[in-house]
Amino acid sequence: MRLVSIDDIAAAAARLNGRIVPTPLLPSSRLSQTLGVPVAVKAENLQHAGSFKVRGVFNALLARQSRGELPKGVATFSAGNHAAATAFGGSALGLPVVVCMPPNAVVTKVESVRRYGGEIVFTDDLFGTCQEVARERGYALLHPFDDPDIIAGQGTVGAEIIRDAPDADLVLVPVGGGGLISGVAAAVKGLRPGARVIGVEPVTSNAMTYALRMDAPAPLPSRPVSIADGLTAPFAGEHTLAHVRALVDEIIEIPEDAILRAWWELLDASKLLVEPSAAVGLAALRSGLVDPTAGATGTGTGTTVLVLSGGNVAPAGLARLDKVAEAV
Template sequence: MSLPINLAMIREARERLAGVIHRTPLDHSTTFSRLTGSEVYFKLENLQKTGSFKIRGAYNKIMSLSSEERQRGVIAASAGNHAQGVACAAARAGITSTVVMPEGAPISKIMATRGYGARVILAGGSYDEAFDHACRVQRETGATFVHGFDDPLVAAGQGTIGLELLEELPDLDAVLVPVGGGGLIAGIAVAIKSLQPRVRVIGVQSRGAPAVYLSLKGDCRQQLAAVATIADGISVRRPGEFTLEVIRRYVDDLLLVDDEEIARAILMLLERSKIVVEGAGAVTLAALLHGHLSLPGAKVALILSGGNIDVNILSIIIERGLVKSGRIVRLRTVVTDQPGSLQRLLAAVAAVRANIISINHDRIKPQVPLKQAEVELLLETSDGDHVRRVVDALSREGYTVEVI
């Protein structure tokens, strides 16, 4: 069976996108090469216009419409990145756009989509429910539906990343690609396997949204009852129909990573490389960092597909990461309720060079005996060993310390 996407379509998409999108950098990372044993190159689609690769496919689709279709406008369903790509592409083409987003979509992505000029409708608790609502609106309005992944023209636009990879790194050995509905990896796989069949194409999904993974294992397209992951950009309950067939033919392997691994990759990219990515953009590094595959010495390109992370989520990831690494610790102890007691406690903390972030002193808490006060300390420490030294030092001074 022939596929509805081919190399010629991807090359035509590149011509349409010339002068519209950024040719994003392919950045070699010495740090992550050392940590993983591979020669790691980041394809920085987080620096793309609208903050993700999605504008490539959206613009290619919209610029392929007839004049009659353009007059009716376009509609899409998206958790955020495709929404911005469609809105930006439609504005550039001078046509109207409507985007249906889940009610729980990040506020930053909703505001950015409206900022590009789209009419935003919030409906449903997931991408799939938003998609169903968008289909109803499409039938009522006659607007052209721009699918987020299950459209050959959309996938062809995403496939231009594959052309750029091979031009910038001809001796590429493998590429790791985030997978939600499959449009990104379908386009990249067709481009790369058509030109360099030896290059391994490996997909990465969140363990909380493994629709493609389970569809491949079950040998039929499956729909999940629910999805739950911090990688909202790939949180899809059912993969695309034609994209799944492309994945079957061209993708060498598909891996799963969990949310803790994704969060750690986000934090490490931020701290070690000063790169901001969202959950979907970090899954490729998470797979390599946590040993889900080993490619020693190989030149490996990781697609960092987007950088539109909600700042509230980012702050939680940073704080949790600091706690897990022992760089922030919260302690609870009890002191006598008399002048100088708190000062002596703080002097003991200072003696082991822990930095105090905040203090809560409570002498009226019912569980605390009279003439005593409970003290909670939030401390900045250097690592887990430093935390142990702080606790030991306070214990030697007679304090009963609880790490909370």
């Protein structure tokens, strides 16, 4: 299978120019002090629609347009950030968008899709219903992660990281279906081959680890649940599995309590509102499963980058931090 190249990512960056927020890479003096290495955070919570997802959506739609394949509408499926991002991107390009969402999707995510003018179909069979909607209306089906154009779009996150931190030795990336880490790894390994790229997923929602073990993007045996709701993809993808195999140094699994603790530490240290999914990288460092000083340069002084994937969290989600308060 052909992997996304650094040229694909450069082409994506050109398409995205002016359409996305070039999010800041913010050094964190507090995390740097705590962890003993320079730490910076890539603030994709400040991205349009509150997560990195618009990068892939815009690139996929604009790449199709450049190939003369721009559809008359888009059908997609997602319980969360990809749903809002597709509504946002479709609205910007004047394309109608239908999003298939599970009936138990959280209210703020549903509101977010509606805010950007997306139509919602509630269904338990996300993929099947989405195929049906696409066929009936003649819309393009946009996969949330297993699509080379989506991966190349997410790769612009990695390219911006290396541009802003050319000394990066370690990049930690949250993993759901694997679109973000596939793109980031393609960019980082292309621009700075010695840097490590490590993916982190909840132990209770480990579709990528499962796919690596089964040697195929097999669906998880039971429906995944995690406080990191943005990472609860029930399966990885063919493309994302191939990228992870070829380009990612390691996939780490993290328990729920470690995510919850790291979430509060990250909020408090960065003063950025991020969703729990964004905290899995810090959780991996805090648990000792990743040594940030074992850098590619061997000096232990290169920057460790945490990709903060999104900021879409509801009040009820933040209320869970009370458990942290009790534990403190």
